[in-house]
Amino acid sequence: xxxxxxxxxxxxxxxxxxxxxxxxxxxxxxxxxxxxxxxxxxxxxxxxxxxxxxxxxxxxxxxxxxxxxxxxxxxxxxxxxxxxxxxxxxxxxxxxxxxxxxxxxxxxxxxxxxxxxxxxxxxxxxxxxxxxxxxxxxxxxxxxxxxxxxxxxxxxxxxxxxxxxxxxxxxxxxx
Numbered sequence: 173x174x175x176x177x178x179x180x181x182x183x184x185x186x187x188x189x190x191x192x193x194x195x196x197x198x199x200x201x202x203x204x205x206x207x208x209x210x211x212x213x214x215x216x217x218x219x220x221x222x223x224x225x226x227x228x229x230x231x232x233x234x235x236x237x238x239x240x241x242x243x244x245x246x247x248x249x250x251x252x253x254x255x256x257x258x259x260x261x262x263x264x265x266x267x268x269x270x271x272x273x274x275x276x277x278x279x280x281x282x283x284x285x286x287x288x289x290x291x292x293x294x295x296x297x298x299x300x301x302x303x304x305x306x307x308x309x310x311x312x313x314x315x316x317x318x319x320x321x322x323x324x325x326x327x328x329x330x331x332x333x334x335x336x337x338x339x340x341x342x343x344x345x346x347x
Contacts, residue, residue, distance in 0.1 A: 176214050180207055183224065192218055195225035203238060208262070212307055215240045221247075230318040237312045238262065241303045246336045249275075249300040250324040257314045258292040259301070261285065264308035267346055271298040275329035277344050283310070298327055302340065 177183040177194065182201075186193040192214065203226065215222040219242070226236040241247065249271055259268060261283045268291050270279040275298075281291045282304070293299060301310075326332075331339065340346060 177207060177210055180204075183207070186225070192220055192222040193225065194223070196228055199228060201226040201236075208238070208309065211238065211240050212263075212309065215242060215307070221245055227316070230316065230320075232316045235312075235314050235316045235318065238309065239312055240307060240309045241266070241301065243303045243306045243308075244336055245303065246334060246339065247300050247302070248326055248332065249298045249330040250326050251296055251298045252314065252323060253296050253325060255314045255323075256293065256295045257299070257312060258290065259283065260311040260313070261289045262309040262311060264303065264305035266304055266308040266310065267302040268293075269300050269302065269343065271300075271327075271343070273298070273327070275327060275343065280346075282346075298330075300330075302336075302346070304346070 176185065182197045183194050184197055186195055203224070207224065211222055211224055221239065221241045223237050223239045226238070227234065249269075263285075265282070265284040268281045268283065269277055270293055272278050278297070281288055283289060283291060301308075
């Protein structure tokens with residue numbers, strides 16, 4: 173059982189993940205307000221992004237994740253050659269930016285509770301999410317399986333760890 177979700181014995185921590193990540197142990201996953209609150213508290217306490225996978229394994233065909241991101245964190249642009257994605261906003265505000273292969277912006281979608289709450293884009297498009305509120309929580313859906321090496325392709329034009337404000341200005345800023 174995860175020490176973070178004590179009231180949820182069906183949630184395990186994924187100690188091999190790059191970020192603070194958890195997954196359900198059973199084929200039936202139900203995300204409660206309490207689990208969501210604990211995810212947000214965890215991210216704030218640890219000062220890092222966190223996620224809960226609703227699927228049981230990286231080998232599953234459909235991947236559903238609830239992701240909590242903190243404002244000021246850099247989520248490097250990347251693409252998945254064979255995977256389209258959909259983001260469904262749960263809490264907060266974020267900007268999704270879609271880039272062409274050379275780093276020019278193709279599209280921006282501001283997501284907020286009083287505006288766009290769902291955004292889908294096709295496979296093979298560079299994209300990134302930028303938290304606009306102190307905390308943003310969204311549901312991400314895409315096909316699996318997850319393959320650690322090669323699942324995400326990172327472009328040469330996007331630095332690994334830049335100052336987020338400088339990077340945003342370099343790509344044309346936010347609307």
